[in-house]
Amino acid sequence: RYEKMKARNFDFDSVDRTLAILRATETKIFGGPHIHEVYIDECQDNQIIDYKLILDLFGAAKIFMAGDVAQCIARGSTFRFKDLYQLLYMRGNSLKPKEFELNINYRSHKGILKLASSVIHLLRIFFPDSIDQLSPEISEVGGPQPLIIEGCEAKDLFVHRNDNIKSDEFIEFGAGQVIIVRDEKARKRVEVINNRIGMILTVFEAKGMEFNDVLLFNFFTDSPALLK
Structure with a gap:
């Protein structure tokens, strides 16, 4: 097709x-x-x-x-x-390449790596031929658990209530924060709420980058698996 x-x-x-x-x-x-x-x-x-x-x-x-x-x-x-x-x-190459694993991760804390390892484990169970068998990554530092926000309107996520002046102000993210969305359609929905909110990246664009704070916006809601 x-x-x-x-x-x-x-x-x-x-x-x-x-x-x-x-x-x-x-x-x-x-x-x-x-x-x-x-x-x-x-x-x-x-x-x-x-x-x-x-x-x-x-x-x-x-x-x-x-x-x-x-x-x-x-x-x-x-x-x-x-x-x-x-x-x-x-190709007739009898020499086996030298292989070594770097399984200590200095960019993420233990909680993130444990979550990632659990996903890899499921991939090996349900799709055993889709990925190589490698040692799980480990980290020497801990970190906070993720905060799950549900049951509110999307626009309320980016609004800070200022009681002193009785008004709502949009929160502006800095260079150390990012909103990650699944695809371009999801990015446009966030931009409709406020196009000055800060950096909005898709998963592909955010790959390899580092941020202090990450907001994963409607990642499962926008999954194409829900369309089947």
Whole structure:
């Protein structure tokens, strides 16, 4: 269905782009300086076919990849290190890559990591082939429990009642605060309430960023799972 839709609209995606480059490498010689080392961060955000291209172009170079399969949130991406090993095996590479885990998290406290580990555990139970088996992340610091706010209008979340002057004032978030929404439609709903509230990011935009305070706005209400 997806491929038919692309053909009908004359569209192409990142996989089509990589396939086109791979076909070009079969008929053209790519010149340029010799690359000795290749470093790839957030490797889970790429498709396995992208790594076939990288190995074809830089096979003689030392390649270092860093990533976390639990952070693979890009639509259509199902990266696993197992698939990368399989690709190397199919290419006739008998050398097994050196692998090491960095499971101490210095950016989040224990409560957040325990919640994340519980989600990963459920993924392994219900979708055992969708993610690599890695050690759970740990932290050396504690933190506050999240506050769940329900039973109120959305506009009331961003209003502070000032009894001294008998008026309602919109709360403005600073650089250390953020409102995270599921998608662009949810962002527009918040902006309708107040377009000066502060930084509003989708999940994809907030990935890899750090904030002191995070408001996760209607994340489950806006889940596409509820549409089924």
